[in-house]
Amino acid sequence: MTQASVSRTPEERYRLGMDLVEQLGSGKSVPTTFELFDLEWEVLPGTYAPHRGTGTEWYTTAIPYPEGGRFLEIGSGAGVTAIWAALRGGCASVTATDITDTAVGSTARNAELHGVGDRVRTLRSDVFAELDADDRFDMVFWNCSVFEAPAEFEFTRDVEWAIFDRGYQALGRYLSQAHDRLLPGGRALVTFNTLGDIDRVTRVAAESGVRLNLLDSSARNLKGHDVTYKLFEILPVQAD
Numbered sequence: 001m002t003q004a005s006v007s008r009t010p011e012e013r014y015r016l017g018m019d020l021v022e023q024l025g026s027g028k029s030v031p032t033t034f035e036l037f038d039l040e041w042e043v044l045p046g047t048y049a050p051h052r053g054t055g056t057e058w059y060t061t062a063i064p065y066p067e068g069g070r071f072l073e074i075g076s077g078a079g080v081t082a083i084w085a086a087l088r089g090g091c092a093s094v095t096a097t098d099i100t101d102t103a104v105g106s107t108a109r110n111a112e113l114h115g116v117g118d119r120v121r122t123l124r125s126d127v128f129a130e131l132d133a134d135d136r137f138d139m140v141f142w143n144c145s146v147f148e149a150p151a152e153f154e155f156t157r158d159v160e161w162a163i164f165d166r167g168y169q170a171l172g173r174y175l176s177q178a179h180d181r182l183l184p185g186g187r188a189l190v191t192f193n194t195l196g197d198i199d200r201v202t203r204v205a206a207e208s209g210v211r212l213n214l215l216d217s218s219a220r221n222l223k224g225h226d227v228t229y230k231l232f233e234i235l236p237v238q239a240d
């Protein structure tokens with residue numbers, strides 16, 4: 001049996017999430033760099049640094065970007081996907097949001113470094129909360145935080161936001177509001193992986209009035225753990 005098919009208790013998942021917080025957090029006091037797609041990226045202290053093997057590497061190349069369109073990334077972290085959307089994905093404009101200031105700053109810095117600062121707008125926002133009411137996109141995407149944290153969990157480090165979601169509440173808001181943010185013909189995507197609780201997320205999706213349609217998946221290894229990354233399209237429950 002591979003670790004991808006191991007069924008973990010909520011406590012085991014929480015401990016694994018905490019291990020990943022330690023392993024994927026960037027430096028504590030100075031900006032650090034990492035390499036991905038033969039490009040160098042900078043992250044401010046505390047920002048999730050998506051090294052090789054993270055879902056970021058696969059999702060970024062698996063997304064069916066809207067050519068010439070408007071792309072919204074929720075939770076952009078270091079900004080790899082948002083910047084790729086502008087640089088190689090053919091998107092005319094990109095809006096990248098994150099709940100932490102360090103992630104927003106890292107995305108803005110990397111957009112400048114890679115020459116797409118004029119096409120990548122950054123914004124601090126809790127999911128869609130700070131977007132203009134009438135802002136609409138051809139694609140909305142979130143590589144979400146896959147570990148469920150208990151309701152009383154207190155976030156004390158920025159990188160914890162990249163791993164944990166209290167009661168999958170932020171994901172629930174994303175799933176229920178994503179379609180309101182689409183232009184006609186637009187698509188809403190979300191990621192998940194086998195380290196998180198897919199049964200819970202399937203229920204959260206149903207409670208949010210949507211279902212998740214698997215577009216693509218890839219089996220990888222993250223810091224010694226077998227993991228299958230999954231890319232879903234969010235569809236209204238009534239659509240077939």
Ligand SMILES: C[S@@+](CC[C@H](N)C(=O)[O-])C[C@H]1O[C@@H](n2cnc3c(N)ncnc32)[C@H](O)[C@@H]1O
Nearest residue numbers: 050056075076077098099126127143161162170
């Ligand atoms: C799994 S990380 C992905 C980061 C980046 N997109 C990547 O692929 O490397 C999830 C991101 O979502 C952000 N996030 C968590 N909760 C959020 C919320 N409520 N609103 C906006 N962003 C959030 C985290 O700070 C983190 O940057």
